[in-house]
Amino acid sequence: MMWPSSTASKVLTFLLLVTFIYCIYMDTFLFLRIQNYRLDNFGSSGENSSDSSTHKSILKKDSNYEDVLWVPCSINPLCHPTVKALMIDHINHYIYGPFCAIVDIALGISQRLLFITPNMISFFHVFVALIGAKLLTCQSLAARRFAVVLFQIRMFLDDLDGHVARERKNIKGERSLVGSVGFWVDGICDLLGVVAMMIGILIYLKNNPPRRGYKDTPVSTLPYHQLKEINTSEDIERDHTAEIGISYKTKVTFQRIVQVLGLFSGQMLLSSLAWNRYIDIYQELLENSPEYDMARRETMFKSGIFFFATGLWRIVNPHSYLHLLSLSIFCDKTWAFLKAVHYSGYLCLVIAVGTSEYLVDTIQSYVINGADGL
Template identity: 30%
Template sequence: MDVILYCSLQTSTLVDPKRQGVYSPFHPLSVKLLMSDPVQHYIINPLSEYFDDFTHFSKVFYFITPNMISFFHLFLAVVSAKFVSSDSLRTRRLGVVIYQIRSWLDSLDGVVFRSQHNEKNTYVSHHESWGYLVDAMCDITGGVLVSFGVLFYLFKQPTSFFSKYKDDSSASLPLTKSENGFVSSEKHSSKPSKKMLFWKCWCWGFQIFWRLVLGIKGWSSTSLQTTALHSTSTWVIFYIWRYIDGQALIQIYLIAIFVDKVWVSTRIQMN
C-alpha cells in the first residue's frame, strides 16, 4: 500500500483539480493524510468515508454535529480505558475493540464536518475553528486515558508477572518501592532526555514544513512546494512519522494488549 502511496505522491501536483466521486486513500493527497498512521489511512478513514457514501449519514442525520460525535468517542475512550485495565484478557481485548470503534468515530466526525461544509475529499485542518479544538482535546484525552488504563493494569500485577521477562540484567518496574516505603523510579535526572529533545525538534520542524506546504501564494511558491513534495527526503520524513507518531504508537499498544504482550511492548519502547 505504501508503494502505491509513494507512486501517487510522485505524480501529484499542488495545482491538481479536486477529484470527485468515491473516496480513495491515494487521491487527493494532503499533508494531513500523509502524516496519518497506516491503520488510520488505509482502514479507518476509508471505512468512515464509505459508510457515509453508502448510508448518507451526514445528510440523513444532519442534526448530529461533529462535536457530538467527538464527545461520544471520548466517552468510549473512558470505557475502553476501564476495560484495558482489567485482569481479564477477554475484557482487555474488548477494550481494544471499543477503542478501535472510538478511532472510527474520530474519523467519522471529520467526514461529517467536511460533508456539512461542502469540503468532500479535502483533508485540511481548520485550526481556527472551535470544532478543531474540541476534537483535538477529545483525541488527546482519549489517548491519555487508554495509556493510564495500561498503566493501572501493570500496577496491579504481582512481581512474578515481571519476572517472566527478565533478561541478563534484572528487570525493573516502572515504579518500585524501596525498603523505607518511598516510591522511586529507575533514574532521577532533571536534564531532559535525548528522546525528549529529539521529539521537540522533530515536531518543531514539522510545524515549519506544514506552513511551507499549506501557504501557497503564487506560481513560484507552488513550483517550489511541488519540488519539495516530490523529494526523497520529504517521503522519508513522512514515512518515519507515519510509524512513530502518537496514533501509531497507540495502535502498537492496542495490538500488544490484544496478544497479551503489554509489558514486552512497553520495555521495547522504553529502551
C-alpha cells in the first residue's frame, strides 16, 4: 500500500537532510583525522631521504587514532584513510561500508563461510540487478520504488564483495587491486548491473513517454487518430477557447529519450574510466612506491588540495550518479533528472578531470622531482 504523497515527501526530505548533515560531519572528521593522527600508509615505508629524521619526529608528535576511538576500527570508516577511501562516494563509504563490516562480523563471511567467495557475491548482485531492471519497466510507482531498493541492495553487495576480499587478504582500508582477477570480475559485474538499470529505464520511458509541454492546435487541423489520442484527462488542459482549438501535452519522442539516456550513460562511462584511472595513479605515487620520499608523500596526502581534488570525485564518481538516479526514480522524477544532468554533468566531469590532472603534475613534481613550493 502506497503512502500518501505528502507523507512520503516529508519522510524522504527528512531522511535526505539527515543523510546530508551526516556526510558533511563525517567529511569534516575525516579531514581532521588525516591532519592530526598517524597514517598507516606511511608508517612502514623505509626512510630514504634527507627528510627522514623530520618525518620521524612528526610521527612521534602524532597520536594513534585508535587510542581516541569509541567506534572500533573494524566498523569505523575513518580509521584507515587511503587514496580510494578519499574518492569513494559518501553513501558507500560512510553508510554501506560500516554496514558491510557489521554484516560480515555477524555472519562470519570472511572467516567462517569460506565457500562464499567475493566473485560469488559479485555474480549474485548482477542477478539482483536483473530483477530490479524488470521492475523498472512497470507502470506501477510502487514496483519501481521496490526496484530502487533492489538496486541499493546491489550496491551494498558491490561493497560487500570488496570488503570480504580485503579481509581475507588482511588489507586495511579501501584499495583497488588493479589488474587482479577480482578487479576485472567486479568491474564487469558492475557494468552489467548498470546496463540492466539503463535498459529498464529506457523500456519504461518508451512505454510511458514523458510530456514536454503544451501545444495549441485548431481542432479542424487535427486528424482523427491524433484527436482520439489526446482526448484523455491527462492530455487535455482546461480550454477556455474551445471554438478556436485545443491545448494538449505533446509526448517526448523515443529518439529524444535515447539521446538523453545515452548522454547520461556516456557520463557514467567516462566518470568510471577517469575515477579508476586517478585512483590507480594516486595509489602508485603515494601508497605503492616506497622508493619515493615518505615525508613528501605524506605531506601531499595530508594537503588540502589533495583532499579537495579527491573530494570532487566523491561527488562525480559513477556510484554518486547511480544514487542520484535512484532517488529520482523513487520520487518519480526520472525524466526531469536525466534532462537536468545530461549536459551539465559533463561540465562537472571536466572540472574534476582538470583538477586531477593539475594535481598529478603537482604530485610528480613534489614527490618524484623534489620540487618545493607545495
